[in-house]
Amino acid sequence: MIVNYTSNERDLLARLMRAEAVGEGDLGMLMVGNVVVNRTLAKCLTFKNVNTISDAIYQNPGGFSGINSPLFFSAPTTHERELADRVLKGEYYYPATNALWFYAPTTGASCRSTWWEQPLSGRYKNHCFYEPLSGECTELH
Numbered sequence: 001m002i003v004n005y006t007s008n009e010r011d012l013l014a015r016l017m018r019a020e021a022v023g024e025g026d027l028g029m030l031m032v033g034n035v036v037v038n039r040t041l042a043k044c045l046t047f048k049n050v051n052t053i054s055d056a057i058y059q060n061p062g063g064f065s066g067i068n069s070p071l072f073f074s075a076p077t078t079h080e081r082e083l084a085d086r087v088l089k090g091e092y093y094y095p096a097t098n099a100l101w102f103y104a105p106t107t108g109a110s111c112r113s114t115w116w117e118q119p120l121s122g123r124y125k126n127h128c129f130y131e132p133l134s135g136e137c138t139e140l141h
Contacts, residue, residue, distance in 0.1 A: 001088060002037065003052075005088055009052065011075070012053060013084040014076035014081050015073075015075075016057050019064075019066030020032045021127065028125055029083050030091065030093050032127075033087030034087060037056075038098065039100055044139070045132060047059075095121040095122025095124060096121070096129050100118070101118065101129070101130040102130065104128070
């Protein structure tokens with residue numbers, strides 16, 4: 001376990017992963033989970049007061065749009081909980097390894113080179129991932 005969490009927070013993470021990336025498959029959902037865990041670990045930029053999984057998911061401003069999706073409101077499946085467990089135990093997937101942000105550009109559009117003034121780390125399917133500048137967030141891997 002790389003962050004402390006409750007069973008409710010594990011379910012919350014699983015629900016967010018589904019809401020943000022169910023169309024991206026397991027790997028896309030795992031990458032969304034990586035971003036949530038990274039925001040919990042980071043003590044930099046706008047994440048200085050984000051200390052729990054719940055803080056990261058409900059951060060305002062700057063939280064996740066998935067919390068407004070109908071997909072967020074139903075209980076997670078056993079499989080979705082297993083995916084959340086994998087992320088919470090420290091599994092990381094490039095390009096989300098150090099990412100603190102992601103977004104989905106419009107269909108057919110390329111990823112912007114920066115997001116919130118931070119560089120693109122890569123793209124997976126419909127999501128572009130962004131990591132802090134080198135040395136900015138030393139808590140990340």
